[in-house]
Amino acid sequence: MPAPPPSAYNRGGSPSCFDRVKMGFTMGFCVGLASGALFGGFSALRYGIRGRELIQTVGKTMIQGGGTFGTFMAIGTGIRC
Template sequence: MTEPSVWTKRRMGALMGGGVGLTIGFIFGSWSILQNGAGPRGVLSTLSKTMLSSAATFSFFLAIGSVIRNESPILEAAHLQLMTPAPAIRSRAEGFQLMRARWEEERRRGPPRL
């Protein structure tokens, strides 16, 4: 059994976002029309504009989110690269010794040339 590709997951996220956005746009658009009136554009135009803008926004963000959450090998490799262990934390004394060694190295080199 193979896992869906990145593009398939993106499409599924966009379709789910579009459905959610249309529903939310219908609810909030209807509420806005009932509260404030349809305005000069009319009921259908105002409602469709609200529904489409909401659907586009939800679709865009859910498509991005579904690609980010994808567990493909390429993204897994990037995740492993980002999750490499952080450099070791040194004690205050070790940090001071390292800083002194760097200062001594700078003194030996002399002033910077401009």
């Protein structure tokens, strides 16, 4: 994969603080999605939820987990800038 053009970053190669916060949110969102799928899936199956309701419940848990964890990762990354 080729390197991004120098115009994408300021100061000749280092990402800006906003770019770092976006990356932190993205990584946190992905981790939150995965954990939401695991915890939401097992929890819904334990309660006996099946079919369409299972998909909706797991999907909602994934989005909530992703948003929450992504927000905290973005805040933590912003503090480090």
